[in-house]
Amino acid sequence: MLNKQQRKEIQEFISDNRKIVITTHTNPDGDAIGSSLAIYHYLKAKGAIVDAIVPNKYPEFLSWLPSSDELIIYEKNSKIAKQKLFDADLIFCLDYNALSRVGSVTDVLKATKAKKLLIDHHIDPEVENFEYIISDVNTSSTGELIYDFIVSMGDEKLINEIIAQCLYTCIITDTGSFSHSCNNSKTYEVMAKLIKTGIDARHLHGLIYNTFSENRLRLLGHSINERMLVWKNLKTALIYLTKEDLQKFKYQVGDTEGIVNFALSMDKVNIAILVTEKDNKIRLSFRSKGEFSVNDLARKHFNGGGHRNAAGGNMNLPIEDVIKKIKSVLNDYKEKLSY
Ligand code: 5GP
Ligand code: MN
Numbered sequence: 001m002l003n004k005q006q007r008k009e010i011q012e013f014i015s016d017n018r019k020i021v022i023t024t025h026t027n028p029d030g031d032a033i034g035s036s037l038a039i040y041h042y043l044k045a046k047g048a049i050v051d052a053i054v055p056n057k058y059p060e061f062l063s064w065l066p067s068s069d070e071l072i073i074y075e076k077n078s079k080i081a082k083q084k085l086f087d088a089d090l091i092f093c094l095d096y097n098a099l100s101r102v103g104s105v106t107d108v109l110k111a112t113k114a115k116k117l118l119i120d121h122h123i124d125p126e127v128e129n130f131e132y133i134i135s136d137v138n139t140s141s142t143g144e145l146i147y148d149f150i151v152s153m154g155d156e157k158l159i160n161e162i163i164a165q166c167l168y169t170c171i172i173t174d175t176g177s178f179s180h181s182c183n184n185s186k187t188y189e190v191m192a193k194l195i196k197t198g199i200d201a202r203h204l205h206g207l208i209y210n211t212f213s214e215n216r217l218r219l220l221g222h223s224i225n226e227r228m229l230v231w232k233n234l235k236t237a238l239i240y241l242t243k244e245d246l247q248k249f250k251y252q253v254g255d256t257e258g259i260v261n262f263a264l265s266m267d268k269v270n271i272a273i274l275v276t277e278k279d280n281k282i283r284l285s286f287r288s289k290g291e292f293s294v295n296d297l298a299r300k301h302f303n304g305g306g307h308r309n310a311a312g313g314n315m316n317l318p319i320e321d322v323i324k325k326i327k328s329v330l331n332d333y334k335e336k337l338s339y
Helices: 004-015 030-045 078-087 099-111 142-152 161-174 185-196 201-209 214-226 243-248 259-264 294-301 319-332
Strands: 019-024 049-054 090-094 115-120 132-135 228-231 236-241 271-278 281-288 310-315
Touching: 004 132, 019 030, 019 078, 019 099, 030 049, 030 090, 030 142, 030 161, 049 078, 078 099, 115 142, 132 142, 142 161, 142 185, 161 185, 161 201, 214 228, 214 236, 214 243, 214 259, 228 319, 236 259, 236 319, 243 271, 259 271, 259 281, 271 319, 281 294, 281 319, 294 310, 294 319
Parallel strands: 019 049, 019 090, 090 115, 115 132, 236 271
Antiparallel strands: 228 236, 271 281, 281 310
Protein backbone atom coordinates (compact mmCIF):
# COMPACT_ATOMS: atom_id res chain seq x y z
CA MET A 1 0.00 0.00 0.00
CA LEU A 2 1.13 3.59 -0.43
CA ASN A 3 2.45 5.64 2.47
CA LYS A 4 1.67 9.32 2.96
CA GLN A 5 4.79 10.48 1.14
CA GLN A 6 4.06 8.24 -1.84
CA ARG A 7 0.48 9.47 -2.03
CA LYS A 8 1.82 13.02 -2.08
CA GLU A 9 4.18 12.13 -4.93
CA ILE A 10 1.36 10.57 -6.94
CA GLN A 11 -0.77 13.63 -6.27
CA GLU A 12 2.04 15.77 -7.69
CA PHE A 13 2.28 13.66 -10.83
CA ILE A 14 -1.43 14.15 -11.35
CA SER A 15 -1.60 17.88 -10.70
CA ASP A 16 1.70 19.01 -12.23
CA ASN A 17 0.70 18.34 -15.82
CA ARG A 18 3.15 15.49 -16.10
CA LYS A 19 2.38 12.75 -18.59
CA ILE A 20 0.56 9.70 -17.36
CA VAL A 21 -0.05 6.44 -19.23
CA ILE A 22 -2.30 3.60 -18.11
CA THR A 23 -1.41 0.00 -19.04
CA THR A 24 -2.97 -3.40 -18.44
CA HIS A 25 -2.40 -7.06 -19.29
CA THR A 26 -2.57 -8.79 -22.64
CA ASN A 27 -5.92 -10.35 -23.63
CA PRO A 28 -7.60 -7.81 -21.37
CA ASP A 29 -10.71 -8.91 -19.47
CA GLY A 30 -13.48 -6.97 -17.74
CA ASP A 31 -11.32 -6.07 -14.75
CA ALA A 32 -8.44 -4.94 -16.96
CA ILE A 33 -10.55 -2.72 -19.22
CA GLY A 34 -12.86 -1.53 -16.41
CA SER A 35 -9.86 -0.55 -14.25
CA SER A 36 -8.10 1.21 -17.09
CA LEU A 37 -11.15 3.26 -17.99
CA ALA A 38 -12.04 4.05 -14.37
CA ILE A 39 -8.57 5.49 -13.76
CA TYR A 40 -8.66 7.21 -17.15
CA HIS A 41 -11.89 9.03 -16.29
CA TYR A 42 -10.66 9.83 -12.78
CA LEU A 43 -7.40 11.33 -14.04
CA LYS A 44 -9.20 13.30 -16.75
CA ALA A 45 -11.54 14.70 -14.09
CA LYS A 46 -8.41 15.80 -12.19
CA GLY A 47 -7.21 17.61 -15.31
CA ALA A 48 -4.26 15.24 -15.86
CA ILE A 49 -2.63 14.49 -19.21
CA VAL A 50 -3.43 10.82 -19.65
CA ASP A 51 -3.55 8.04 -22.24
CA ALA A 52 -4.60 4.42 -21.81
CA ILE A 53 -2.90 1.61 -23.73
CA VAL A 54 -4.04 -2.01 -24.03
CA PRO A 55 -1.68 -4.59 -25.57
CA ASN A 56 -4.25 -6.16 -27.88
CA LYS A 57 -7.93 -6.10 -28.78
CA TYR A 58 -10.50 -6.34 -26.00
CA PRO A 59 -13.71 -8.39 -26.27
CA GLU A 60 -16.71 -6.79 -27.95
CA PHE A 61 -18.89 -7.25 -24.85
CA LEU A 62 -16.81 -4.54 -23.16
CA SER A 63 -17.12 -1.99 -25.96
CA TRP A 64 -20.07 -0.20 -24.29
CA LEU A 65 -17.77 0.97 -21.48
CA PRO A 66 -17.47 4.77 -21.51
CA SER A 67 -14.57 5.94 -23.75
CA SER A 68 -13.46 2.42 -24.67
CA ASP A 69 -12.93 3.81 -28.17
CA GLU A 70 -10.19 6.07 -26.75
CA LEU A 71 -8.07 3.12 -25.63
CA ILE A 72 -4.92 2.86 -27.74
CA ILE A 73 -4.48 -0.73 -28.93
CA TYR A 74 -0.73 -1.38 -29.01
CA GLU A 75 -0.87 -4.10 -31.67
CA LYS A 76 -2.66 -1.72 -34.05
CA ASN A 77 -0.99 1.58 -33.14
CA SER A 78 2.38 0.56 -31.79
CA LYS A 79 4.23 3.66 -32.99
CA ILE A 80 1.98 6.10 -31.16
CA ALA A 81 1.71 3.83 -28.12
CA LYS A 82 5.47 3.41 -27.90
CA GLN A 83 6.00 7.17 -28.05
CA LYS A 84 3.44 7.74 -25.29
CA LEU A 85 5.19 5.18 -23.09
CA PHE A 86 8.64 6.66 -23.68
CA ASP A 87 7.34 10.19 -22.98
CA ALA A 88 5.48 9.19 -19.82
CA ASP A 89 6.46 10.35 -16.34
CA LEU A 90 4.17 7.93 -14.52
CA ILE A 91 2.74 4.62 -15.73
CA PHE A 92 -0.22 2.95 -14.05
CA CYS A 93 0.17 -0.84 -14.22
CA LEU A 94 -3.25 -2.36 -13.69
CA ASP A 95 -4.35 -5.93 -13.04
CA TYR A 96 -0.99 -7.60 -13.67
CA ASN A 97 1.85 -8.63 -11.40
CA ALA A 98 4.73 -9.12 -13.86
CA LEU A 99 6.01 -7.07 -16.78
CA SER A 100 5.88 -10.19 -18.98
CA ARG A 101 2.05 -10.07 -18.72
CA VAL A 102 1.82 -7.10 -21.08
CA GLY A 103 2.97 -9.15 -24.10
CA SER A 104 4.32 -7.00 -26.88
CA VAL A 105 4.52 -3.96 -24.56
CA THR A 106 6.95 -5.64 -22.12
CA ASP A 107 10.22 -4.45 -23.67
CA VAL A 108 9.00 -0.88 -23.98
CA LEU A 109 7.86 -0.89 -20.36
CA LYS A 110 11.26 -2.14 -19.27
CA ALA A 111 13.00 0.60 -21.26
CA THR A 112 10.95 3.64 -20.20
CA LYS A 113 12.24 6.09 -17.65
CA ALA A 114 8.78 6.51 -16.14
CA LYS A 115 7.94 5.66 -12.54
CA LYS A 116 5.51 2.76 -12.30
CA LEU A 117 2.51 2.44 -10.02
CA LEU A 118 1.19 -1.10 -9.68
CA ILE A 119 -2.45 -1.65 -8.71
CA ASP A 120 -3.17 -5.38 -8.73
CA HIS A 121 -4.56 -8.40 -6.89
CA HIS A 122 -2.45 -11.28 -8.23
CA ILE A 123 -0.10 -13.39 -6.12
CA ASP A 124 3.63 -12.56 -5.87
CA PRO A 125 4.01 -9.24 -7.69
CA GLU A 126 7.45 -8.44 -9.12
CA VAL A 127 8.02 -5.75 -6.49
CA GLU A 128 11.41 -4.77 -7.87
CA ASN A 129 9.84 -3.46 -11.08
CA PHE A 130 7.50 -0.88 -9.56
CA GLU A 131 8.23 2.27 -7.56
CA TYR A 132 4.74 2.37 -6.06
CA ILE A 133 2.77 -0.74 -5.14
CA ILE A 134 -0.85 -1.31 -4.25
CA SER A 135 -1.26 -5.08 -4.18
CA ASP A 136 -3.73 -7.21 -2.27
CA VAL A 137 -4.54 -10.80 -3.22
CA ASN A 138 -7.57 -10.80 -0.95
CA THR A 139 -9.38 -8.13 -2.92
CA SER A 140 -12.04 -9.16 -5.42
CA SER A 141 -10.65 -7.21 -8.33
CA THR A 142 -8.27 -4.50 -9.37
CA GLY A 143 -11.38 -2.34 -9.75
CA GLU A 144 -12.06 -2.58 -6.02
CA LEU A 145 -8.47 -1.47 -5.32
CA ILE A 146 -8.99 1.46 -7.66
CA TYR A 147 -12.07 2.46 -5.72
CA ASP A 148 -9.91 2.46 -2.55
CA PHE A 149 -7.14 4.35 -4.33
CA ILE A 150 -9.45 7.16 -5.44
CA VAL A 151 -10.88 7.38 -1.90
CA SER A 152 -7.36 7.43 -0.43
CA MET A 153 -6.50 10.35 -2.69
CA GLY A 154 -9.39 12.26 -1.06
CA ASP A 155 -11.50 12.09 -4.20
CA GLU A 156 -14.48 9.87 -3.36
CA LYS A 157 -16.78 12.61 -4.61
CA LEU A 158 -15.32 12.21 -8.11
CA ILE A 159 -16.63 8.64 -8.36
CA ASN A 160 -19.55 9.45 -10.61
CA GLU A 161 -21.86 7.23 -12.67
CA ILE A 162 -19.28 6.85 -15.44
CA ILE A 163 -16.48 5.66 -13.14
CA ALA A 164 -19.01 3.51 -11.27
CA GLN A 165 -20.00 1.73 -14.52
CA CYS A 166 -16.34 0.86 -15.09
CA LEU A 167 -15.79 -0.36 -11.52
CA TYR A 168 -19.07 -2.30 -11.53
CA THR A 169 -17.73 -4.21 -14.55
CA CYS A 170 -14.47 -5.01 -12.74
CA ILE A 171 -16.16 -6.44 -9.68
CA ILE A 172 -18.91 -8.32 -11.51
CA THR A 173 -16.61 -9.97 -14.04
CA ASP A 174 -13.83 -10.87 -11.58
CA THR A 175 -16.22 -12.38 -9.04
CA GLY A 176 -18.40 -14.25 -11.57
CA SER A 177 -21.34 -12.04 -10.52
CA PHE A 178 -20.55 -12.36 -6.81
CA SER A 179 -20.00 -16.11 -6.88
CA HIS A 180 -16.31 -16.21 -5.85
CA SER A 181 -13.40 -14.07 -4.61
CA CYS A 182 -15.73 -11.83 -2.59
CA ASN A 183 -16.55 -13.57 0.68
CA ASN A 184 -15.98 -10.29 2.33
CA SER A 185 -18.46 -7.56 3.27
CA LYS A 186 -16.20 -4.82 1.94
CA THR A 187 -16.75 -5.79 -1.72
CA TYR A 188 -20.50 -5.50 -1.19
CA GLU A 189 -20.06 -2.14 0.53
CA VAL A 190 -18.07 -0.84 -2.42
CA MET A 191 -20.77 -2.12 -4.77
CA ALA A 192 -23.42 -0.38 -2.65
CA LYS A 193 -21.51 2.90 -3.06
CA LEU A 194 -21.32 2.35 -6.82
CA ILE A 195 -25.06 1.69 -7.02
CA LYS A 196 -25.68 4.92 -5.10
CA THR A 197 -24.11 6.91 -7.95
CA GLY A 198 -27.19 5.98 -9.99
CA ILE A 199 -25.91 3.14 -12.19
CA ASP A 200 -28.49 0.65 -13.49
CA ALA A 201 -26.98 -2.68 -12.37
CA ARG A 202 -29.54 -4.87 -14.14
CA HIS A 203 -28.96 -3.07 -17.42
CA LEU A 204 -25.15 -3.20 -17.11
CA HIS A 205 -25.21 -6.91 -16.24
CA GLY A 206 -27.18 -7.47 -19.43
CA LEU A 207 -24.64 -5.48 -21.46
CA ILE A 208 -21.87 -7.74 -20.15
CA TYR A 209 -23.56 -11.15 -20.23
CA ASN A 210 -26.54 -11.08 -22.60
CA THR A 211 -24.89 -10.01 -25.80
CA PHE A 212 -23.80 -13.35 -27.23
CA SER A 213 -23.81 -13.68 -30.99
CA GLU A 214 -25.54 -16.81 -32.28
CA ASN A 215 -22.10 -18.19 -33.21
CA ARG A 216 -20.74 -17.64 -29.70
CA LEU A 217 -23.63 -19.51 -28.10
CA ARG A 218 -23.33 -22.38 -30.62
CA LEU A 219 -19.59 -22.55 -29.96
CA LEU A 220 -20.39 -22.96 -26.26
CA GLY A 221 -22.82 -25.78 -27.08
CA HIS A 222 -20.25 -27.44 -29.35
CA SER A 223 -17.55 -27.13 -26.66
CA ILE A 224 -19.62 -28.93 -24.06
CA ASN A 225 -21.26 -31.49 -26.32
CA GLU A 226 -18.37 -32.41 -28.62
CA ARG A 227 -15.13 -31.28 -27.02
CA MET A 228 -15.34 -32.05 -23.32
CA LEU A 229 -13.28 -34.83 -21.74
CA VAL A 230 -14.15 -35.89 -18.22
CA TRP A 231 -11.40 -37.63 -16.25
CA LYS A 232 -13.35 -38.93 -13.28
CA ASN A 233 -10.33 -40.29 -11.41
CA LEU A 234 -8.68 -36.86 -11.62
CA LYS A 235 -11.92 -34.97 -10.83
CA THR A 236 -11.14 -32.95 -13.92
CA ALA A 237 -13.07 -31.81 -16.98
CA LEU A 238 -11.15 -30.52 -19.98
CA ILE A 239 -12.58 -28.76 -23.02
CA TYR A 240 -10.38 -28.37 -26.09
CA LEU A 241 -11.03 -26.19 -29.12
CA THR A 242 -8.99 -26.47 -32.30
CA LYS A 243 -8.33 -23.74 -34.83
CA GLU A 244 -10.91 -25.42 -37.07
CA ASP A 245 -13.54 -25.30 -34.30
CA LEU A 246 -12.96 -21.58 -33.87
CA GLN A 247 -13.11 -21.00 -37.61
CA LYS A 248 -16.35 -22.97 -37.92
CA PHE A 249 -18.05 -20.69 -35.41
CA LYS A 250 -16.41 -17.52 -36.78
CA TYR A 251 -14.52 -16.86 -33.56
CA GLN A 252 -14.31 -13.28 -32.34
CA VAL A 253 -12.15 -12.07 -29.44
CA GLY A 254 -14.02 -12.86 -26.21
CA ASP A 255 -16.10 -15.74 -27.60
CA THR A 256 -14.40 -18.35 -25.41
CA GLU A 257 -14.71 -16.30 -22.18
CA GLY A 258 -16.64 -18.20 -19.55
CA ILE A 259 -16.65 -21.59 -21.31
CA VAL A 260 -14.30 -23.09 -18.72
CA ASN A 261 -16.71 -22.23 -15.90
CA PHE A 262 -19.35 -24.54 -17.36
CA ALA A 263 -16.96 -27.46 -17.01
CA LEU A 264 -16.41 -26.55 -13.37
CA SER A 265 -20.15 -26.42 -12.69
CA MET A 266 -20.28 -30.22 -12.72
CA ASP A 267 -20.66 -32.04 -9.45
CA LYS A 268 -17.52 -34.06 -8.57
CA VAL A 269 -15.34 -31.92 -10.81
CA ASN A 270 -12.72 -29.90 -8.94
CA ILE A 271 -10.54 -28.81 -11.86
CA ALA A 272 -11.71 -27.40 -15.18
CA ILE A 273 -9.44 -26.63 -18.09
CA LEU A 274 -10.00 -24.97 -21.44
CA VAL A 275 -7.38 -25.65 -24.11
CA THR A 276 -7.60 -23.40 -27.15
CA GLU A 277 -5.55 -23.37 -30.30
CA LYS A 278 -5.03 -19.69 -31.09
CA ASP A 279 -2.47 -18.05 -33.39
CA ASN A 280 -0.43 -21.27 -33.59
CA LYS A 281 -0.07 -21.30 -29.82
CA ILE A 282 -2.06 -23.10 -27.18
CA ARG A 283 -3.86 -20.96 -24.62
CA LEU A 284 -4.84 -22.59 -21.36
CA SER A 285 -7.45 -21.53 -18.85
CA PHE A 286 -7.59 -23.26 -15.48
CA ARG A 287 -10.27 -23.11 -12.80
CA SER A 288 -10.48 -24.98 -9.51
CA LYS A 289 -12.82 -25.37 -6.58
CA GLY A 290 -11.47 -25.07 -3.04
CA GLU A 291 -7.87 -25.49 -1.96
CA PHE A 292 -6.17 -26.77 -5.11
CA SER A 293 -4.04 -23.97 -6.58
CA VAL A 294 -4.21 -23.73 -10.35
CA ASN A 295 -1.88 -20.74 -10.00
CA ASP A 296 0.86 -23.11 -8.80
CA LEU A 297 -0.01 -25.62 -11.50
CA ALA A 298 0.10 -23.01 -14.27
CA ARG A 299 3.32 -21.47 -12.99
CA LYS A 300 5.17 -24.73 -12.57
CA HIS A 301 4.11 -26.55 -15.71
CA PHE A 302 2.35 -24.30 -18.21
CA ASN A 303 4.22 -20.94 -18.44
CA GLY A 304 1.49 -19.03 -16.73
CA GLY A 305 -0.09 -18.08 -13.44
CA GLY A 306 -3.01 -16.13 -12.01
CA HIS A 307 -5.00 -16.74 -8.83
CA ARG A 308 -5.49 -19.84 -6.69
CA ASN A 309 -8.81 -20.71 -8.36
CA ALA A 310 -8.38 -19.09 -11.78
CA ALA A 311 -5.22 -19.08 -13.84
CA GLY A 312 -3.98 -19.10 -17.42
CA GLY A 313 -1.03 -20.53 -19.30
CA ASN A 314 0.59 -20.95 -22.70
CA MET A 315 2.17 -23.89 -24.55
CA ASN A 316 3.99 -24.27 -27.83
CA LEU A 317 3.13 -27.90 -28.60
CA PRO A 318 0.53 -29.55 -30.81
CA ILE A 319 -2.85 -29.57 -29.07
CA GLU A 320 -2.86 -33.39 -28.64
CA ASP A 321 0.48 -33.22 -26.85
CA VAL A 322 -0.73 -30.45 -24.59
CA ILE A 323 -3.74 -32.55 -23.56
CA LYS A 324 -1.45 -35.53 -22.89
CA LYS A 325 0.89 -33.38 -20.84
CA ILE A 326 -1.98 -32.00 -18.76
CA LYS A 327 -3.20 -35.51 -18.02
CA SER A 328 0.22 -36.70 -17.01
CA VAL A 329 0.92 -33.65 -14.81
CA LEU A 330 -2.48 -34.02 -13.10
CA ASN A 331 -1.72 -37.69 -12.44
CA ASP A 332 1.17 -36.54 -10.28
CA TYR A 333 -1.24 -34.41 -8.25
CA LYS A 334 -3.84 -37.18 -7.95
CA GLU A 335 -3.96 -37.29 -4.15
CA LYS A 336 -4.42 -33.55 -3.90
CA LEU A 337 -7.29 -33.55 -6.40
CA SER A 338 -9.77 -35.71 -4.50
CA TYR A 339 -11.44 -33.49 -1.95
P1 5GP B 1 -8.29 -16.58 -17.94
O1 5GP B 1 -8.35 -18.05 -17.79
O2 5GP B 1 -9.63 -15.95 -17.67
O3 5GP B 1 -7.64 -16.12 -19.20
O4 5GP B 1 -7.34 -16.05 -16.78
C1 5GP B 1 -7.58 -16.33 -15.43
C2 5GP B 1 -6.63 -15.58 -14.55
O5 5GP B 1 -5.30 -15.97 -14.80
C3 5GP B 1 -6.64 -14.07 -14.77
O6 5GP B 1 -6.59 -13.49 -13.48
C4 5GP B 1 -5.41 -13.75 -15.51
O7 5GP B 1 -4.89 -12.52 -15.10
C5 5GP B 1 -4.47 -14.88 -15.16
N1 5GP B 1 -3.72 -15.30 -16.34
C6 5GP B 1 -4.20 -15.67 -17.53
N2 5GP B 1 -3.23 -16.00 -18.38
C7 5GP B 1 -2.08 -15.85 -17.72
C8 5GP B 1 -0.70 -16.02 -18.08
O8 5GP B 1 -0.35 -16.39 -19.20
N3 5GP B 1 0.22 -15.74 -17.12
C9 5GP B 1 -0.13 -15.31 -15.88
N4 5GP B 1 0.82 -15.06 -15.00
N5 5GP B 1 -1.41 -15.12 -15.51
C10 5GP B 1 -2.38 -15.39 -16.41
MN1 MN C 1 -8.41 -8.94 -12.06
